[in-house]
Amino acid sequence: MSLPRPIKPLPEQLINQIAAGEVVERPASVVKELMENSLDAGADRIDVDLETGGKRLIRIRDNGRGIPRTQLALALSRHATSKIGSLDELEHVGSLGFRGEALPSIASVSRLRLTSRVSADEHAWQVETDGDEVPPEPAPAAHPAGTTVEVRDLFFNTPGRRKFLKADRTEFGHIQELIRRLALARFDVSIHVRHNDKPGLQVAAARSQDAAEERLARLLGREFVEQSLRIDVEAAGLVLRGWVALPTFSRTTADLQYLVVNGRVVRDRLASHAIRRAYQDVLYKDRYPAYVLYMDVDPGQVDVNVHPAKHEVRFRDGRLIYDFLFRHLRQALESVRPETTGGAAAPGAQPPSPSSDQMLSRGGAAVVQPSTSSASPPRQDGFGFGVREAQALYGDVGPPGAEATGQPGAAGAVPPAPAESADDGPDAQGPPLGYALAQIHGVFILAQNAEGVVLVDMHAAHERIVYERMKQQLAAQGVSAQPLLVPVSVAVAPAEADLAEQHHDAFARLGFELDRAGPETVLVRQVPALLRNADAGALVADVLADLRGCEDASRLEARLNHVLGTMACHGSVRANRQLTRAEMNALLRDMESTPNSGQCNHGRPTWTRLAMADLDRLFLRGQ
Numbered sequence: 001m002s003l004p005r006p007i008k009p010l011p012e013q014l015i016n017q018i019a020a021g022e023v024v025e026r027p028a029s030v031v032k033e034l035m036e037n038s039l040d041a042g043a044d045r046i047d048v049d050l051e052t053g054g055k056r057l058i059r060i061r062d063n064g065r066g067i068p069r070t071q072l073a074l075a076l077s078r079h080a081t082s083k084i085g086s087l088d089e090l091e092h093v094g095s096l097g098f099r100g101e102a103l104p105s106i107a108s109v110s111r112l113r114l115t116s117r118v119s120a121d122e123h124a125w126q127v128e129t130d131g132d133e134v135p136p137e138p139a140p141a142a143h144p145a146g147t148t149v150e151v152r153d154l155f156f157n158t159p160g161r162r163k164f165l166k167a168d169r170t171e172f173g174h175i176q177e178l179i180r181r182l183a184l185a186r187f188d189v190s191i192h193v194r195h196n197d198k199p200g201l202q203v204a205a206a207r208s209q210d211a212a213e214e215r216l217a218r219l220l221g222r223e224f225v226e227q228s229l230r231i232d233v234e235a236a237g238l239v240l241r242g243w244v245a246l247p248t249f250s251r252t253t254a255d256l257q258y259l260v261v262n263g264r265v266v267r268d269r270l271a272s273h274a275i276r277r278a279y280q281d282v283l284y285k286d287r288y289p290a291y292v293l294y295m296d297v298d299p300g301q302v303d304v305n306v307h308p309a310k311h312e313v314r315f316r317d318g319r320l321i322y323d324f325l326f327r328h329l330r331q332a333l334e335s336v337r338p339e340t341t342g343g344a345a346a347p348g349a350q351p352p353s354p355s356s357d358q359m360l361s362r363g364g365a366a367v368v369q370p371s372t373s374s375a376s377p378p379r380q381d382g383f384g385f386g387v388r389e390a391q392a393l394y395g396d397v398g399p400p401g402a403e404a405t406g407q408p409g410a411a412g413a414v415p416p417a418p419a420e421s422a423d424d425g426p427d428a429q430g431p432p433l434g435y436a437l438a439q440i441h442g443v444f445i446l447a448q449n450a451e452g453v454v455l456v457d458m459h460a461a462h463e464r465i466v467y468e469r470m471k472q473q474l475a476a477q478g479v480s481a482q483p484l485l486v487p488v489s490v491a492v493a494p495a496e497a498d499l500a501e502q503h504h505d506a507f508a509r510l511g512f513e514l515d516r517a518g519p520e521t522v523l524v525r526q527v528p529a530l531l532r533n534a535d536a537g538a539l540v541a542d543v544l545a546d547l548r549g550c551e552d553a554s555r556l557e558a559r560l561n562h563v564l565g566t567m568a569c570h571g572s573v574r575a576n577r578q579l580t581r582a583e584m585n586a587l588l589r590d591m592e593s594t595p596n597s598g599q600c601n602h603g604r605p606t607w608t609r610l611a612m613a614d615l616d617r618l619f620l621r622g623q
Helices: 012-023 027-040 087-091 102-107 168-185 209-220 222-226 269-278 318-334 387-394 458-476 494-502 504-509 536-547 553-558 560-571 581-592 612-618
Strands: 045-051 057-062 111-117 124-129 139-141 146-152 190-195 198-203 228-235 238-245 257-261 264-266 291-296 367-370 435-440 444-449 452-457 481-491 513-518 521-528 607-611
Touching: 027 045, 027 057, 027 102, 027 146, 027 168, 045 168, 102 111, 168 190, 168 198, 168 209, 168 257, 168 264, 198 209, 209 222, 222 228, 222 238, 228 318, 238 318, 257 269, 269 291, 269 318, 435 581, 444 581, 452 458, 452 581, 452 612, 458 581, 481 513, 481 536, 494 504, 494 513, 494 521, 494 536, 504 513, 521 536, 607 612
Parallel strands: 045 190, 257 291
Antiparallel strands: 045 057, 057 146, 111 124, 111 146, 124 139, 190 198, 228 238, 228 367, 238 291, 257 264, 435 444, 444 452, 452 607, 481 521, 513 521
């Protein structure tokens, strides 16, 4: 048995290398710390040069304020910083870096050269170190105003760490993602990357909304910009800005989720859960939303000192943050309604292009705007027939629905709409989704609006309408019920019969009255009024199966919306059900006034549009 060692202070170099284990995980960690220092120094241009994925060389040059000669060596000392000086400043941190660990930690595991010049000096000063405990005296150097940090041979003196680095391509991929995150956080800074003497990511500073969206398209793809809503809301001392993708742009992984809090890109499970919950009614359970959100919070209400690398934050009032994100993002998504491009724009909005499927809307306190997209190519003008001339040539082309219904509605279908006037023909600025022309194979509705044609999945659209109505009823006073003239007997599993008996009151809120008539039999005495024409036996059997496994009332309440979705699916018009034009038009009008009508309860799109420009392009007109 060896004798215990005496307690003694560790050498400064070893202390820095231990700190480096927390701060410097891989080359991307070095790039992060150095670029954040550049941003804190007020730089609006950052140049990044890399070799072999950052393992051989990382050079970060900026045009920030620079470091005076007298402080240059001190910058490489542990816990030396200009960013905080008291506990109060620590609790109200406004800078990205503040620990004073990054530079000395990096210097302890690499060969580092720091060159800097403040604008008032005639020339720059430079200090070099290869892991020395005491940095040498600065020497004069040639350098423009700003700072360059050159890091060579990362982990050269800690081979155990170096062998865990991945291939050059993998390490460069981590650096690219890191730079992308910083570029999203600071649109006012231009960033230029070179890897192995070849140009990489190059983004210019964006100082206007159009330039910001162009930069966003370069970083995340044009489709994200075209399929996203702009958010701008302020409430309860919080500000939320940015872009949230429409549910139709969902992802299989959470790879396009960026949250920037007070200029810092962070990960926070509480905020992520709130955002995901805002999408819960419009996404598949295994799909992920995409977003780039910027939240401004009082620095005293957020703790950024949770993680050594500052990847995470902790909000002092987590419930306020959660409710704020959930409420306003849900309102934004619900406010997306079919709207004509000639509608009133929110302040500062740019009109969408004629071919864009994104519609202009305003919901709640949040200003929700579609992102601008490129202009459509020119199209041929119409022949200019007036309504009377067209009627003489082709018969009545007024908005459909003027004929008598002549056919009963489907189970749970919307009531027929009143006939529209023939003066409001297709050439007039009519409703956003236009007027129904025909039904295609008993599945889709073909409609015509002022801009082109609209295709609607009638089952998916009606499913969303019924679902939203049932949610409103449930929130108000419970779902309205319709007693059955003759009770319906349903054969179920014994566990499901027990569930119906145990949660009788919860089922009553949903509009059901269920009585147990035997070990494996349930009698249905009333059903939700909206679903009075649905198959009561199949509906109850599916609802019981959905709720099976919910042992307590809290879990049951949490799944009520899922149950309502199942009920709405049963109550909506089915495929191959023939609708009259009046019924089709009534469905279109309901879609225009229903929240989340762009997606069904399962996240699938309910409608799409082909503008005249799209049709002209399809048939090569004007080319």
